[in-house]
Amino acid sequence: MLTEHTVARAGLDAIALKPTECAVETARALPVDTLAIDYEGREHVPAAETLRALSREGSVYLTTPVRADGFDPLGDDSLWTDVPDAVSRILVAGHPAYLTETERERAVAPRFGRALESDPDAWVGTESVERIAMATGATQYDLLSRTTEQELQALRTAGFGGEIAVYAPTVLTTDDDAILDAVGEYVARRRPVSRELPDGAATDSSASARAREVLLAAATEYALVGSPEAVGERVERLRDSGATTVVGYPAQGLESLRS
Structure with missing residues (x-):
């Protein structure tokens, strides 16, 4: 059974919260110093007093x-x-699903620059704007992928000395069905994974045969899955490669970290 100290056993530095999935104020009890709150539309931004x-x-x-x-x-x-x-x-540039047509046409680079003038400690999400994000010199906020460790090593070898935070959906269990129900759909959206999946294949615990094999393999590449100790070992490898902060999103829900 997991304990309240599961997060520490897994070696996570921070927890990512989705306001549509949990009451973010309940995360205060978790043994981490840093919380990262995702954007899911302006109507779900937590109240100032909560923040x-x-x-x-x-x-x-x-x-x-x-x-x-x-x-x-x-x-x-x-x-x-x-x-x-x-x-x-x-x-972040912003996911198109949360932006109007007018907003999607706005230039990202000058907006990053202006925002960093007022908040130089901000992190910069790299998804879809990797070169622009790197040019800012600010903390890079990367999604975990199958090539993250190699990319981190390459950045450090090339002389990048800035902070690099890595975000990953996290499932602290060894149960394959639970893993697929939590992150199967997420990993299936990764382009290299979608190319390998059979057409029309299920992406949750009902996946079978080739699809199940592909999804479970992808879960170990695009997410942090397994026992807290196994996840802790993966987190340590990320740090050894150059990550300075590892942010876990509890894909089974916030309660999964303290049940």
Whole structure:
């Protein structure tokens, strides 16, 4: 059975929270110093008082899509002005699903630059804007992939001395069915994985044969899965390769980390 100290056993430095899935204030009981709150639409941004309470317990980062109205440092930044000063940003281009057509057309690079002027400690999400993110010199916020360790080593060898945070869906169990129910759909969306999957294959615990094999293999590459100790070993390899912070998203729900 997992314990309240499961997060520590897994070696995670931070926990990622999705406001649509949990009451983010309940994460204060977890043994981590850093919380990273994902963006799932402006209507789900936690209240200022909730963010303020969380920041009294440790570091809090709030994902802000710089092209979205409300978080645009070159336009409407009304949502950000309500965020407590103690909360730092994770600057991202923004998933198209959460952006209007007008927002999707806005330039990312100048918005990263302006936002970093006011929050130089912000992290910068690299998804789809890797070169722009690297050019900022800020903490890089990468999604775990099958090539992350090699890429980290290459960056360090090339002389990049900045901070690199790695985000990964996390499933602290060895049960294959539970792993597929938690992250099967997520890993199936990764392009190298989708190319290997049979057409129309199930992506959850009902997956079978070739699809099941592909999905379980991908889960070990694009997510942190297994016993807390096994995940801890993977986290340590990421650190040895150059990661400075490993952020786990509890894909089975926040309660899975303390049940």
